[in-house]
C-alpha cells in the first residue's frame with residue numbers, strides 16, 4: 001500500500017525518497033514537548049511499577065534515589081522509566097534474537113516510577129545480566145533510564161550501573177566514552193549487604209543540573 | 220539502527236522563555252553513544268488496552284455525558300520512511316472543555332467535569348492508525364509569565380519499536396491564536412517542525428451530526444536498513 005503523503009516506493013519501484021534524487025524530503029520527526037505536571041493519573045500505576053514481578057528468576061534488588069533540581073530541591077513531579085535486560089542479560093524484545101540467553105516468564109523489563117514530595121523514587125526488580133555491546137564488546141549490567149518532568153522539553157536518557165561490578169564496569173564501552181571524573185555519576189551504590197530474601201539496595205540520585213549531574217546520553 | 224534525532228525538531232534543554240527549564244535543564248551537553256541492544260530494543264509487552272479506553276466521552280462517565288464540543292482525533296504513527304508503526308501504545312491526557320485537568324495540582328479556577336477524566340489509550344492497527352473520540356480541550360492559564368495561557372492541546376505518549384523511539388509530545392489545534400505566544404511550542408527550533416505539532420481539520424474524519432474531525436500523523440525515528448559504516 002502506498003501512502004500518498006510520503007510516496008513510499010513499492011518493491012521494484014525507485015525510492016522517491018532516495019537522497020540521490022534529492023526530491024521529496026523525508027517527513028520530519030514529530031518534535032518532543034514537555035510531559036508537563038499533569039500526567040500522573042494517566043500514565044502511572046496501571047501495574048507497570050516493576051520490570052520483574054515477584055517470582056521472576058534473578059537476584060532481587062531495590063534501587064532508591066531522589067530527583068533533585070539545580071537548587072537541590074526535590075522534583076516531585078518527575079516520571080522515570082526503566083528498561084532493562086533480565087538476569088541472563090536478555091531483553092524481552094523481538095530484536096534480541098540471541099539463543100544463548102533466554103526469556104524469563106513474567107519478566108518484561110519495563111517500569112514507570114513517579115517521585116514523591118521529597119523527590120524520592122523506588123524501583124523493585126532483579127539485577128540485569130551483562131548484555132552485548134557493539135561488535136564483540138560486552139556491556140556491564142545496567143538499567144536504562146529516562147527522566148520526564150515539567151521543565152524538561154525533551155526526556156533525558158541515562159544509565160545506572162552497579163558499584164559491585166567494578167571489573168565489568170571497567171570494561172564497559174559506554175562508560176569508557178565518558179570522562180573518567182563523571183563516571184561515578186552513572187553508578188548505583190550498594191548500601192550495605194542484606195541477606196536473602198531481602199533485596200540488595202542501591203542508591204542512585206538524579207541531579208538534573210549542576211554538581212553531580214549524571215551524564216545524559218543521546219543515541 | 221535508528222536515524223538520528225532531527226535537529227530542527229528537538230527542543231533545547233534550556234529555553235529562557237520557558238521558566239521551568241531554568242533549574243531543571245542539565246548544564247552539560249548530552250554524550251553521544253552508538254546504539255546498542257539497550258537502545259534498539261524497548262518495551263513491547265505493555266499491558267493490554269481495553270477497547271473502551273479510546274472513547275474519552277464514555278470512559279469516565281458518572282451518570283451523564285461530558286460537557287463540550289465532541290471531536291475525533293485520528294491519524295497514523297509512521298516512521299521517517301512512511302512505514303506504519305503497528306501495534307504500539309498511544310496514551311493521551313488533556314483538560315476538559317473548560318481548560319481544567321482532573322489532577323490534584325491543577326489549581327485553575329474552572330469547573331471540573333464529573334463525566335470526563337481526560338485520559339485515554341489505544342494501540343495502533345496494522346497500518347499504524349489510531350483514533351480517539353474526546354471533547355475539545357480548553358486553553359488554561361499558567362504561571363510562566365504575566366497573562367500566560369497554554370493553547371488548547373492534547374498530551375501524547377508513544378513508544379514505537381525501541382527505547383530510541385520513545386516520544387512524549389503535545390498536539391495543538393489549527394488556527395489557535397495562542398500558538399505563536401506559547402513558549403513550549405516555540406521551543407521547537409524549526410518552523411516546519413513546529414507546524415508538525417498542529418493537527419489539521421478534516422471533513423473526512425468528521426462524523427456527520429456528531430463530532431468534528433482532526434487528523435494528526437506522528438512521525439517517529441526511521442531505521443537504517445543496514446547499519447552505517449563506522
Ligand SMILES: [Fe+2]
Nearest residue numbers: 036038372374
Ligand atoms: Fe497540558
